[in-house]
Amino acid sequence: MERWDIAVVGAGAAGLMAAHAAAKSLKEQGRAGSVLLLEGNSRPGKKLLATGNGRCNLTNLDLSLARYHGDVDLAAPVLEAFPPDRVLEEFESLGLLCRADSEGRVYPRNLQAAAVLQALREACGAQGVVLRCDAGVTKAVPQEGGFRLEGKEGDLVWASRCVLACGGKASPKHSWEGGGFQLAAQLGHSLTELCPSLTYLKSPKKCLRSLKGMRVKAVAAMWAEEEKLCQERGEVLFGEGSLSGICLFNLSARMPRDLSPKVEVVLDLLEELDYRQALAYVERQVKNHPSYPAWELFAGALNLRVGEELMKELSVPREALFRDLTRQQLRKAAGLAKGWRFPVTGTGEWESAQVTRGGVPLREVDLTTMESKKRRGLYLAGELLNVDGDCGGYNLHWAWATGLAAGRAAARGRKGKESC
Ligand SMILES: Cc1cc2nc3c(=O)[nH]c(=O)nc-3n(C[C@H](O)[C@H](O)[C@H](O)COP(=O)(O)OP(=O)(O)OC[C@H]3O[C@@H](n4cnc5c(N)ncnc54)[C@H](O)[C@@H]3O)c2cc1C
Numbered sequence: 294m295e296r297w298d299i300a301v302v303g304a305g306a307a308g309l310m311a312a313h314a315a316a317k318s319l320k321e322q323g324r325a326g327s328v329l330l331l332e333g334n335s336r337p338g339k340k341l342l343a344t345g346n347g348r349c350n351l352t353n354l355d356l357s358l359a360r361y362h363g364d365v366d367l368a369a370p371v372l373e374a375f376p377p378d379r380v381l382e383e384f385e386s387l388g389l390l391c392r393a394d395s396e397g398r399v400y401p402r403n404l405q406a407a408a409v410l411q412a413l414r415e416a417c418g419a420q421g422v423v424l425r426c427d428a429g430v431t432k433a434v435p436q437e438g439g440f441r442l443e444g445k446e447g448d449l450v451w452a453s454r455c456v457l458a459c460g461g462k463a464s465p466k467h468s469w470e471g472g473g474f475q476l477a478a479q480l481g482h483s484l485t486e487l488c489p490s491l492t493y494l495k496s497p498k499k500c501l502r503s504l505k506g507m508r509v510k511a512v513a514a515m516w517a518e519e520e521k522l523c524q525e526r527g528e529v530l531f532g533e534g535s536l537s538g539i540c541l542f543n544l545s546a547r548m549p550r551d552l553s554p555k556v557e558v559v560l561d562l563l564e565e566l567d568y569r570q571a572l573a574y575v576e577r578q579v580k581n582h583p584s585y586p587a588w589e590l591f592a593g594a595l596n597l598r599v600g601e602e603l604m605k606e607l608s609v610p611r612e613a614l615f616r617d618l619t620r621q622q623l624r625k626a627a628g629l630a631k632g633w634r635f636p637v638t639g640t641g642e643w644e645s646a647q648v649t650r651g652g653v654p655l656r657e658v659d660l661t662t663m664e665s666k667k668r669r670g671l672y673l674a675g676e677l678l679n680v681d682g683d684c685g686g687y688n689l690h691w692a693w694a695t696g697l698a699a700g701r702a703a704a705r706g707r708k709g710k711e712s713c
Contacts, residue, residue, distance in 0.1 A: 298326040299703050300442060300452030302430045303473065304337030306692035307675030307699075308458035309413040310383075314700030315456070316420035322704065328422045329450060331442070333429025333469025338410040340460065340467035344689060349406035351384070352377045352693070353686035354397035360687045362546050363485070363679040364655035368691075371660050375694035383697065387412040398686050429469045433457075433476045435668060440480075454670045454703045458696060461649025461676035462487060473677050474652065481667035482653045485679050489646030490546045491688075493537035494558060496635040500602045504531035508538070509596050512561040515544045515637075518554040523547045529560060536635060543683045545640045546650065556637040562595055563630045572627040579623065583616035590615065590626055603629045648688050652679040662702030663695050670706060672699035 298319075301312040312330040319326040330337070344350065354377050358365050361372075381391055381399065389412040390402040401408045417424060432443040439453040457480075459473020474484055508531070514524035527540030536558055549556060563571050575590055587609045591600030607625050609618065618626075640646070657666050658673055665671040674695035682688045 294441070294448050295450045297329045297450055297452040299328045299454045299456065300440065300450060301328065301330045301456040301458055301700070301703075302433075302442070302476065303458040303460060303675075304330050304332035304334075304424060304426070305458060305460050305468070305675065306338070306341050306689055307460075307677075307696035308332075308456070309338060309341075309410075309417060310693050310696030311456045311458055311672070311674050311700035311703070312422045312424075313413060313417045313420055314697045315704045316417065316422045316700075318701045318704035320420065324704070326704065328420075329452065330417065330422050330424045331428045331430055331449065332424065332426045335426050337414065337424060337426065340464060341410050341689075342406045343464070343467055344406050345400065345686075347406050348400050348404040349409045350398045350400055350684075350686040350689070351391065351409060352380050352399045352690040354393050354399060356687070356690065360683045360685065361691070362490075362650065362681050363652070365680065367655035367660060368680045371663070371694050371698060372690075374661070375697055377690065380690060380693045380697075383693070384409075384412065387416045396685070430459075430476060431472065433479055435480070439670065454672070454706050456672040456674060456699050456703050457677060458674045458692075458699070459677055461652065462643050463489060463491075463646040463648050463676070465643060477653050477673065477677060480665065480671055482657055482665065482673075485651040485654055486550065487649055487651040488548075488550065489640055489643045490650035490681050491542040491647035491684055492545050492641035492645045493532065493535040494541055494545055494548070494635075494637045495535055495639045495641065496558070496637055497534065498635050500606065501531055501535065501635075502533050504598060504602060505533045507531045507596055507598055509560075509562060509599055510564075511540075512564050513540050513544060514559045514561070515547060516557045516559055517549050520554075522549070526564070535641070536637075537641075539684045542647070545646075546681060546683060548637070548640055552637075552639070558635045558637055560633040560635070561631050562599065562633060566631075568627060568631050571631055572624060575623050575627050579615040579618060583614065585615045586611075587613035587615055587618055590618070591630060595630065603633065606633075647684070648681045649676055650681050652677050654679050661698070662706075663699035664702055664706065672703050672706075674699040 316328040434441045440455040515522045525540035528538045530538040588604045675692040
């Protein structure tokens with residue numbers, strides 16, 4: 294069987310970065326060593342190419358921990374060791390120039406995810422990393438102080454050290470059929486519950502059928518019974534039975550796993566007005582235009598169809614005019630525009646999710662090296678771990694940071710052995 298010093302499983306964001314960092318680090322230490330990068334797909338970085346709508350939002354200058362979920366407190370040392378500047382320096386050393394937008398989201402200067410992948414591939418090649426595609430790992434067996442990696446057709450290779458960077462379950466069309474979580478479990482790790490994140494929210498509210506395709510700017514808050522869990526500002530896209538858009542994706546990351554307290558999304562469609570100002574606006578409308586159709590009460594302020602749906606929800610007859618609206622109806626209309634409630638019954642499926650919520654708990658990993666505390670010589674990086682971020686470059690940042698830490702440490706590391 295072929296023998297390698299380091300095998301990296303998964304040529305996605307974390308794996309490419311880890312393989313490059315490992316090979317470069319071996320060279321810098323003047324140590325001989327071989328690095329193999331195994332990818333189940335027929336080509337590397339398929340998901341990377343799809344990121345940021347093909348533009349790859351690769352990090353964020355505002356790397357607040359509040360943008361991460363899962364084992365966030367434990368994640369802090371890794372993120373502090375590899376802040377955005379450090380990651381951008383790394384990319385710059387690969388020849389990739391990047392720039393940030395007004396919200397701190399960083400993209401390659403040419404806005405092409407393909408350029409990020411190319412830079413990483415070239416850099417891996419230049420450092421002597423051997424990339425092998427169509428080489429999915431189905432089993433990892435500790436053997437002779439290292440790891441025997443098996444594929445569907447039997448043994449693939451033996452490696453002294455192994456970096457698992459297989460990603461998660463989100464958007465399966467971009468990943469090899471996977472089982473990275475299974476490999477981690479085979480090697481002694483536990484897993485937290487896995488759920489789709491950064492995806493739409495399902496809502497049975499009837500009006501969504503006629504609002505399909507409409508977009509509004511809003512503040513979207515998530516409530517569980519009387520408790521406000523979080524809120525996000527941005528564009529909301531109505532779909533049949535769903536609410537989506539980046540701000541809703543971010544709410545999906547905070548969706549309670551237990552839906553027994555009723556969960557709702559409440560949309561404030563008139564953020565810049567408080568309730569009294571919203572009421573004053575509709576009262577002015579009635580005073581100034583008493584003969585206008587009642588369903589057009591919000592025509593000057595909101596998407597026309599959305600405004601009509603609000604009036605429909607108040608059971609205002611279609612033929613009514615502004616002057617027919619009662620004071621109570623005006624109060625309710627202003628209240629609805631400031632807090633339109635949508636019951637939520639779950640998140641979208643894995644196919645529509647951008648990341649996995651859950652994974653290998655960080656307490657099972659040494660966070661300076663990303664080495665497993667369960668098995669020496671094993672390293673974990675990327676989405677496989679129990680950390681997920683909001684939209685905005687946070688997930689790729691996590692992949693780069695953990696890939697860099699794992700790759701460097703693997704280059705310094707010892708052979709595989711059970712640690713506890
Ligand atoms: C549509 C979309 C858009 C996104 N946009 C952004 C964005 O703009 N910014 C951002 O920060 N994040 C974004 N994300 C999230 C981001 O892509 C992931 O968080 C990130 O790619 C995770 O990196 P990873 O290396 O851990 O996993 P991946 O990038 O998924 O890489 C894992 C690799 O391992 C391979 N693999 C899996 N199992 C095996 C195995 N057993 N053997 C061999 N190979 C295996 C897979 O085929 C894959 O190539 C987006 C996700 C999606 C789906």
